[in-house]
Amino acid sequence: MRPQAPKGTYDVLPDDQPRWRHLTDTVRRVLGRAGAQELTTPIIEHAEVFEKAVGDAADLVVQKEMYTFEDRGGRRLTLRPELTAGVLRAFIERGMHTWPSPVKLWSAGPAFRAENVQRGRYRQFHQVNLEIVGADGALADAEAIALMADLLRELGLRTTVLKVGSVGDPDDRARYNAYLRDALAPHEARLSPASRERLRLNPMRVLDSKDDGDQALVAPLQRPLDLLGDDARAHFDAVLSHLRDWGIDVDVDPAIVRGLDYYRRTAFEVHYTGIGAQSALGGGGRYDGLVRQLGGPDVPGIGWALGVERLFDALAEEGVTLPERGRPLVYLVALDEIAVGEMADLARRLRGEFHVEHGYVKRNPTKGLRDADRSGATYAVLRGDRERRADGVVVKHLASGDQVDVATELLADRLRPAHTTQNAAIR
RNA sequence: GUGGAUGUAGCUCAGUAGGUUAGAGCACCUGAUUGUGGUUCAGGGGGUCGAGGGUUCAAAUCCCUUCAUCCACCCCA
Structure with missing residues (x-):
């Protein structure tokens, strides 16, 4: 049996290194000049860091996809499935709420999910991450989104689609989920089996079902954006206004959805067609309750993550030429x-x-x-x-x-x- | 978890009505060229045909199982 890298992992060969350097150089430059500081956190964390972040909605699926193990001291540890929870754990542990606010932190590195692999989806993958912690105004949301757009542009991507929406405040979400349940209950029999399950666990997810029948049923219904409360509505309008002022092109997506409970208000995604079914380069949103949920002070935050492998896919698709390896003199x-x-x-x-x-x-x-x-x-x-x-x-x-x-x-x-x-x- | 496609040399791939020593291109090594590279020419090394089992006088080829890769579904923090 020849040795083989584990499923869903791969080697970054010498010829591939320059593009990785190009990426981290660009991230450091673009985010750094906006005041973001680099933070490196461990690849392993106590399992509860992620369990708390995911919350009780903890969709068993999500839990199943985490690599969790017990070390020799009997500690339950998890290979991080994303960067945000670890960054916020460090924020809390190191008392960063006493730093000049807001605290802007960027990170980059590997993350792990025990998923089945396909194009743009690996078990060990890499993310670039930005968090702005301690600011609750629309300006922070707009800046986070603008910085992501800046980064993509400086990397050489020209044809991305930036979708922005709002999942509202917790009350708005509860109201919308109730509305969806009521609206779809009479038609439950016509929903796909998957969507019937979604209706039970997380009704909003029915909105992004790929089933044509589901989409037909959902088409006449109101979207989360239609049922925002006044505060969330004003916040969202302000975010859009800033982005418009700065010349950042966005598509307002009234049906944008997040799987986890801690998201509130602004949610956004960036997509690139032509890199397969996994077209999302990344996304993010506001998570005002999360730091507290992790055991820290009640400070608001907003952040995003970009998938490095998909960025490279998109850059290749776009024909962006990247630096070559160094040659001897x-x-x-x-x-x-x-x-x-x-x-x-x-x-x-x-x-x-x-x-x-x-x-x-x-x-x-x-x-x-x-x-x-x-x-x-x-x-x-x-x-x-x-x-x-x-x-x-x-x-x-x-x-x-x-x-x-x-x-x-x-x-x-x-x-x-x-x-x-x-x-x-x-x- | 589900479905489809694909696994043959380091890489990209030919090769199935079952039949002798399994091929090509690229890459690698040697020589033409013992003080001058790239091009060219000649030669050479390199294979448990993904793995295990079965059918057969005979299996890369047919059957079963298994593993892996790719794509998609599911899910997506």
């Missing part, structure tokens, strides 16, 4: 046994300034130049007995084929100007 070739050691020494000196590689063994010029070529280096530097007699090396510019003898002690000086232009022929 010089590749050192040892033409005899003595030169092997000399080149290793030379490499260590040059690496103070340049990206320098060598092959550890004696090579004839044919093989040595082939190695240099494959490394992607700009220059090959060769040394054998002929060069040793002159205390020098041969420097060959691989693209042009031009080559020149250089005294060893002058090599760094000759490379330095080329280093900045990388392609300059040796002078």
